[in-house]
Amino acid sequence: MVLFGKRKSDGWKVQVAATAAHEHPSSPNFPWDQLQAHTDLYLRKKGKLTPAERDFKLAALVDDYDDRDVAIAACAFAMSSQTLRVLLNVESNVTPVTYYGLYAYLQSLIAVNYRGQPGVVSDLEAKWARALVPYSSPGPQAAARFLEGVASVLRDKLLQNLQSMPNFSILTRRALVDFASNLEGFKLKNQWAAAQAAVVWLSKLLKNPSPPSHDLGPEQLLDSQFPSWRIWAAWKPDLDRIRLLEILPGHTKAIFVDTGGPCNLYHRNQPDPRTLWDAEHRSQDPDGRRIQDYLSSAFMLP
Known part of the structure; x- marks a missing residue:
């Protein structure tokens, strides 16, 4: 129901956002009780609900809130085990390849372990989630x-x-x-x-x-x-060589595809790679042949 152009869920979102203040469930300062109070108030305003109706409305709040883990932390106490397991489905939470959503997913596991129905997320899973949070940035x-x-x-x-x-x-x-x-x-x-x-x-x-x-x-x-x-x-590649290889022209770089990449050998009598591609050598070596000769001595395939 919409009153004066504003839904009850809008008020809940504003309150939760202000209370969470960019904190997440792994933080020692996370406001668990205050967030639960906002959800309690939201449910009281909804009146008498069946368990299925309550799950449906709370799941809708979670899906409509930007910080999914914060929303789950605010609602988990009032949701059934079955609904929580659906919300925690890893396939629908974490994007393949880029792993967008991984951070929120790990935080959600922590939240459900702390405030959700017993057995949905084990203590061991929560420990793993906490340990993996620092390794969860996407990209x-x-x-x-x-x-x-x-x-x-x-x-x-x-x-x-x-x-x-x-x-x-x-x-x-x-x-x-x-x-x-x-x-x-x-x-x-x-x-x-x-x-x-x-x-x-x-x-x-x-x-x-x-x-x-x-x-x-x-x-x-x-x-x-x-x-x-x-x-x-x-x-153990030679870092100077592989960085130099990055700036080679495409047609020159292509000769290294079959050789497997830069080696870790560094010949003492060869010039510093950083001097081989400066402005002076660009004019004298437009095709990159001097660099090609320098790099082609030996390679190691990882």
């Missing part, structure tokens, strides 16, 4: 960041397998596929600087392996789902 390297977080959590928290947490299992499998696809794309496009940035966490893992254990570790997970990770982790 081109989102899969790598998320997997770095998973590797960190697996080192610190005992877990026999991921099947006990199906939502995290889905996200991890998806991230492994996306990560492998991203690396293959970088390789095909000669985007070696981006590839190197994406595998830094693998190099750290290889250098500092997990202690032996019967539990699932990051190495076991990667060995089973992404066997070539150790090759990428051992790849």
